[in-house]
Amino acid sequence: MRSGWLPLAAWGAALIAIALLGVLVFDLDTLPALLLAGAGACSLVSGLAVGVAERRRPHLDDREQPELVVRGSAATTIVAAGVTTALVGSAAAGPAFFWPGAGMIVLGLGGLVREWLAGRRLLRERRP
């Protein structure tokens, strides 16, 4: 039984119900009602999406196929450092930080694409 969708959908429905209770019985304002109902709706939709994904393809650990186990990613490190530097540059330290940060993001994303392609190639070679 694969029922990963259930807690997400049920939890989302519960939040929407509490938001409705707040609006109908306790005169909850628009912003708080939207926050609660919005979170509930997102959870509900996520649950339904997980349900659809479960129907479309088998559970990851049920597949009789080799799986790529990622052990390291230098590119991710560069992207994280780039995002931090760029944000600090844009909000506090100015262009001297922003542009190098943006460059690191581009470099890191390139590295990620390369890692992804290498992983795909490896999987293709191992597939029976």
Place this chain on the structure above:
Amino acid sequence: MIAALLWSTDHKVVALRSAVFSAFFFMAAGVAALVMRTELAEPGLQVVSREGYAELFTMHGSTMIFLVVIPVALGACLYLVPLQVGTTQISGARWAHGASLLLGLGGLVMWSGWLTREGPGRAGWYAYDPLANAPETPGNGMDLWVCGVLLVTVGSIVTAVCVLATLLRRRAPGMTLLRLPVFSWTALATCLLVIFSFPSLVVAFGLLLADRHGAHVLGPVSYQHLFWFYGHPAVYVMFFPFVGMVAEAASILSGRRFFGYRVFVIALLGFTALSISAWGHHMFTTGSVPTKLFALTSTALIVPAGIEYFDIVATLWNGAVRFGVPMLFVFGFLLQFVIGGLTGIWVASPVLDVQAQDSYFVVAHFHYTLFAGSMFGLFAGIYLWWPKVTGRFLSERLGRLHFGLLVLGTNLTFLPQFALGQDGMARRLADYPRATGWTTLNALSTVGSFVIAVALVVFVLAVVRSALAPRTAAADAWGGGMTLEWWTSSPPPPHNFDSLPPVRSYAPLYDLRRREEDDVPAPEGPEVLRA
């Protein structure tokens, strides 16, 4: 080694890296707390200025919440969930790796404010509008603080998505949702809260940053709604995983399956739904929220909380309880969190909350929940899983000393603060008149904070001693493990499992032991072998 630390995507390394970051920030926040307590030990300004005090309480609070307790809670989920559900890796390993880096980098950005001329963030951990606006809190240090919190929060959301995806999509064959270990259920509840409430803080702080740079888009009440929609669930993010740790420790060290598993799961989901619906009680004194609704949702929290307490206590009941250090911390958690929980009913009542608002009563309340509760749950988990993570045990003797000092220090620090709050001492004060008569209670609280510091030094000694000891822990280090992490070696190999036992309940190892004791042949279905 350095390469592994910098770009490993192994969920265990990523989680430990986050723990190391958090440990450093914990020490920094602890030093800030000691300086504050020293300042308050007697009337007058002896150690820091009022401005400096504002920086200290802001950095202490924000570091403990954004950089210590939440990342440690999520880090524990990151380490344990793949092992408990019997999978080789976390879903979205690169994302989890990047998220843990954002934690460390975001923390550095927050603390780099000390290097600026105006100093770091000093508008409280909630950075209320308009106090946190550029005219009221000028300078780059505050901007850096906001950026740091944004980075860390995005990192937390990404980590939670990875853990939730692992729970929903990577469970071992046979592991239905109602066969998830108790800790994994608390991880699932934690992830729901992070994913669906933390974006609200990203929006709030994004708008705050825009506001500080000239775009006036926020009103005080709107900001508070956005902030507390994050802020109150965050309390439970800092609570649920530690309840899970306590529940696992209680079960393993009493030799009993967890009592009332299904009721616990239902209560946990109800708890989660109510906890995200209770944020308005932080805003009772604004007069802008329907007090009846938020008093109802806040007070109703006691029902699922009571069920969880009952389940943990009932698990211990009639069990063969082993009073090792993890169990001591279980009892410490159970007894002390009651104080934090019951004083929560006080602030959930609009009438009483008006009295307690912004007083030391609130400070004592949330420290009893987060320090006397969650931190004791965390230490129960650390002592329980340390042999699994390192292959070594922590010293029993130092552990008992650590526990004793921590109980003494915690209660000496925070119990007097209830009385101070009742007597009208406001929080965030750097000084108070001698005529108030608050000196003795404040001095006691200060002594207690130093006892806590000594307790933590003892813990560090235990860690160092353990690191120098040989690896002796077996796969099932306590001899009573229930869940899959106790099946694999201590420490686990990079791929987590060489084999898995059949999973036919939430306690598969307990089932195996019972079958062996009853001499029942193993059920059909070979072990699942993985390369």
